[in-house]
Amino acid sequence: MPSGNTATLRDPSTLKVKDRKKVFAAANDQEGILQALSIADGLIAVLVEAWSFDAPIPSIMLSTLDELSMADYDVLTEHAAQAQDVLFPNLGKTPETEADPKAVTENFSA
Numbered sequence: 001m002p003s004g005n006t007a008t009l010r011d012p013s014t015l016k017v018k019d020r021k022k023v024f025a026a027a028n029d030q031e032g033i034l035q036a037l038s039i040a041d042g043l044i045a046v047l048v049e050a051w052s053f054d055a056p057i058p059s060i061m062l063s064t065l066d067e068l069s070m071a072d073y074d075v076l077t078e079h080a081a082q083a084q085d086v087l088f089p090n091l092g093k094t095p096e097t098e099a100d101p102k103a104v105t106e107n108f109s110a
Contacts (some may be wrong), residue, residue: 002072005052041079044076046059
């Protein structure tokens, strides 16, 4: 990370339904941009297994993320975005719907 600290992250393919529920719980009481940030925080919390920061990992104390530098936080959120695709797949997109221009997807507008 930019600060020189390190973080060990889970492989997103190992995430479980319980991890999805934890992310939803982290964002449940927020709205708008705060909800988006809470989802990112929740994703980071389920991904970080260990780190070299002098603070508990986010799954133990989520507020430790607030003490990171913006640059370090941004690196973690980039990794969290990859996990987001695993935890919240776009079920409307399949090879069939992508190949069919008439298929109804989230980009469809009437």
